[in-house]
Amino acid sequence: QSALTQPASVSGSPGQSITISCTGTSSDVGGYNYVSWYQQHPGKAPKLMIYDVSKRPSGVSNRFSGSKSGNTASLTISGLQAEDEADYYCSSYSSSSTFVFGTGTKVTVL
Amino acid sequence: QVQLVQSGAEVKKPGASVKVSCKASGYTFNRYSIHWVRQAPGQRLEWMGWISTANGNTRYSQKLQGRVTITRDTSASTAYMELSSLKSEDTAVYYCARDGGSSWEFDYWGQGTLVTVSS
Numbered sequence: 001q002s003a004l005t006q007p008a009s010v011s012g013s014p015g016q017s018i019t020i021s022c023t024g025t026s027s028d029v030g031g032y033n034y035v036s037w038y039q040q041h042p043g044k045a046p047k048l049m050i051y052d053v054s055k056r057p058s059g060v061s062n063r064f065s066g067s068k069s070g071n072t073a074s075l076t077i078s079g080l081q082a083e084d085e086a087d088y089y090c091s092s093y094s095s096s097s098t099f100v101f102g103t104g105t106k107v108t109v110l
Numbered sequence: 111q112v113q114l115v116q117s118g119a120e121v122k123k124p125g126a127s128v129k130v131s132c133k134a135s136g137y138t139f140n141r142y143s144i145h146w147v148r149q150a151p152g153q154r155l156e157w158m159g160w161i162s163t164a165n166g167n168t169r170y171s172q173k174l175q176g177r178v179t180i181t182r183d184t185s186a187s188t189a190y191m192e193l194s195s196l197k198s199e200d201t202a203v204y205y206c207a208r209d210g211g212s213s214w215e216f217d218y219w220g221q222g223t224l225v226t227v228s229s
Binding site: 001003032034038045048051055057091093096097098100101103104 | 154221
């Protein structure tokens, strides 16, 4: 069960928009609408930001949005802010009731 | 409010076993499954397995199948993860996370437990 593929790093200036991709296969990302995204600050537990591809939990800023096309899901952060600097991980339900995480993306606010 | 509180850090020798607990509060324990996720130093998140707190059914990652056991005690609202035959590569922070219930996401997380495997 291989990890989902994410870019190692993405950067942007305050106020800009950035997009993080998450590429899997038809057995995970492409096969189910159960992709979620997590934000992790150093030394902290991950925080759920997006679930079911594009739904936002209560309390998460609407600057965060998600989408999916084929085997690739994406997380977009608009109006980038300094507090958005963190690691981001995608996750997907996979066949046989298992789960897989992405390789992780470090977001830097320039 | 929903809280998952994990047991404290552990230091183990190679070949030993470790058991980490995750005590839930603020919700009805047996209505939401619990997952275990680990993160080696500077590495990505790795899903380990999950347990249905309602019936005790489990599912484990292929990589850890045979070495990991997840159990629960509904009377104590606590889930446990035991990892055996420890290797240095098992040094990591271990997290429990609640399954959201309606979809397959991890909506609340424990604070993490550092397990160090060293001779």
